[in-house]
Amino acid sequence: MPALRILVADDHEVVRHGVRALLEGRPGWEVCAEAADGRDAVEKAVQLKADIVILDIGMPNLNGLEATRQILRVLPQARILILTMHESEQVVREVLEAGARGFLLKSDAGRDLIAAVEALQRHKTFFTSKVAEMVLDSFLKSKPRPADEPEREVLTPREREIVQLLAEGKSTKEVAVALGLSVKTAETHRSNIMRKLNLHSISELVLYAVRNNIVQVVQPPAEKQTV
CATH class of the missing domain: 3.40.50.2300 (Response regulator)
Structure with a gap:
């Protein structure tokens, strides 16, 4: 390797x-x-x-x-x-x-x-x-979740796949290749996702993905405490 x-x-x-x-x-x-x-x-x-x-x-x-x-x-x-x-x-x-x-x-x-x-x-x-x-x-304060509908149910499974790929930094073209879609179809999915979730930037998309466990945030292990 x-x-x-x-x-x-x-x-x-x-x-x-x-x-x-x-x-x-x-x-x-x-x-x-x-x-x-x-x-x-x-x-x-x-x-x-x-x-x-x-x-x-x-x-x-x-x-x-x-x-x-x-x-x-x-x-x-x-x-x-x-x-x-x-x-x-x-x-x-x-x-x-x-x-x-x-x-x-x-x-x-x-x-x-x-x-x-x-x-x-x-x-x-x-x-x-x-x-x-x-x-x-910050995201929880700026994007309150509707009481009657969990946010993760807004998206289809395919759209959640696309959110994960985009949140991990892949371009629309790379998403299309990974999922076997045309670039135009991937772009349409991306536009629909942003509209559905009322998001306006890739940073908001990443934060949505983190909040809904679509992407994993790796954190260091807690420091050991001595007594």
Whole structure:
């Protein structure tokens, strides 16, 4: 099996080296390149066809969110993990909107980085417990469930399949290939889903999928308490 190719991008050299040191201890993982800004990250990710790209959200020249969008336009199969010092609801929404499927605070990287990369390697999403709770609480407040109809029953089984694939970061074309549909049919399904659920962005779709257990949010194990 070929090595998992990981690109690490952060404008602080000490952060890049620390992340590399954590990752290179894992058998089968290879840090294929480092980048100090967003534009360099996009170029290297595309050139080297990185499997997983770890991006600082606040890099110069091109921020991590826009770098995520540009990488995924060319490499839709890549999985993006965003590193940040901030954990506001707005930042989390922007990360999901850009197409990243992992969100990790730099302060938690020493403890959770390996678990985050393992989750993305398995095509799962990753939020630390605090961020996951914040995202779900926000969604529950903004999208109240009708008392007489559970949301999961709004969609057909086929539509739920499509929601899962879209929430995992697949493009409409990739959904069509995976399900044996024409691209036009997949686009029609996507439009119908967004209309049925009254959703207006991919971030809202991901949050719906998380809330209804259509996609799995991988969380690190709880820390052991000593007495």
